[in-house]
Amino acid sequence: MIDLHVHTTESDGTFTPVAVIDAAQSLGVKVLAITDHDTFLGYDQASRHARAIRLHLVCGIELSTKLQGQSTHLLGYFPCPGATQSFRRWVLDLQRSRHERNIRLAEQLQKLGVPIKLSDLKANGVTGRPHFARRLVEIGFASNIQHAFDEYLAESGKAYVARDEPTLAEGLCRIRDAQGISSLAHPVRIKDDLALVLPELRDLGLDAIEAYHSDHSSEDTLWFLKLAADLRMLVTGGSDFHGANKPDVQLATGRNGNLWVPDIVLRWLTESERHLS
Ligand code: AMP
Ligand code: FE
Ligand code: FE
Ligand code: ZN
Numbered sequence: 001m002i003d004l005h006v007h008t009t010e011s012d013g014t015f016t017p018v019a020v021i022d023a024a025q026s027l028g029v030k031v032l033a034i035t036d037h038d039t040f041l042g043y044d045q046a047s048r049h050a051r052a053i054r055l056h057l058v059c060g061i062e063l064s065t066k067l068q069g070q071s072t073h074l075l076g077y078f079p080c081p082g083a084t085q086s087f088r089r090w091v092l093d094l095q096r097s098r099h100e101r102n103i104r105l106a107e108q109l110q111k112l113g114v115p116i117k118l119s120d121l122k123a124n125g126v127t128g129r130p131h132f133a134r135r136l137v138e139i140g141f142a143s144n145i146q147h148a149f150d151e152y153l154a155e156s157g158k159a160y161v162a163r164d165e166p167t168l169a170e171g172l173c174r175i176r177d178a179q180g181i182s183s184l185a186h187p188v189r190i191k192d193d194l195a196l197v198l199p200e201l202r203d204l205g206l207d208a209i210e211a212y213h214s215d216h217s218s219e220d221t222l223w224f225l226k227l228a229a230d231l232r233m234l235v236t237g238g239s240d241f242h243g244a245n246k247p248d249v250q251l252a253t254g255r256n257g258n259l260w261v262p263d264i265v266l267r268w269l270t271e272s273e274r275h276l277s
Contacts, residue, residue: 003241004060032055058269059079211236
């Protein structure tokens, strides 16, 4: 089994990096990519443990980018020897812009009478809106995480604060410059007709689409596989495991076993022509 899309406590997952590796091993997962939002901290903490127990851990990241005004997640994979120092420096800049957004989001919530301070949020590495959502639930301002988003944190929510995010084109460029492989995360969330948009994204440097994902029906997956094949693009796949923050999604197997990522995906990733060139 392989799973190339996993979050840890260093972004908005609830399993520590080491716990994710142990959980993967006990499920029989052979290859795992940690793809935290805008940080390598989870991967960095897990890599030694993964080596010790001989689990193949791929260095990954999930970047929040904008495509024509819409929030679009972009996965970056750096199979070997990992991300470059200049890419890592760029990622630190992204974290600064997120931190500034978080300060303004806390202020906005306080203006609405919600007593939330950044220091109340239980976050290790990168703090995101899911941490705010958990806190809103804890202090009784929302009945569940989704309600917290709908009421306060989503783009249509009362406290929404926009963040300075890179464009998808910039993300693609940065990943390519760092010899990484890019993949469009959970393409089912793209609102535009992907058949029209994808050729442009490929021309901008997109290598792959995440055809296999817990949010995809089998029809979705078949459609994304066909789109990728028609454009001679790679495909990737993963659960988008977040632990208790997405309790219905299991590592490697997705929602009620709806996910199965074929081993060949890893070969494509690590032996892609561009990666070897
Ligand atoms: P951030 O990167 O801090 O802006 O937070 C983005 C994360 O919040 C996404 O990865 C999702 O996990 C979650 N999220 C964003 N919008 C929504 C929404 N409308 N409903 C539920 N979760 C959301
Ligand atoms: Fe997330
Ligand atoms: Fe995502
Ligand atoms: Zn994700």
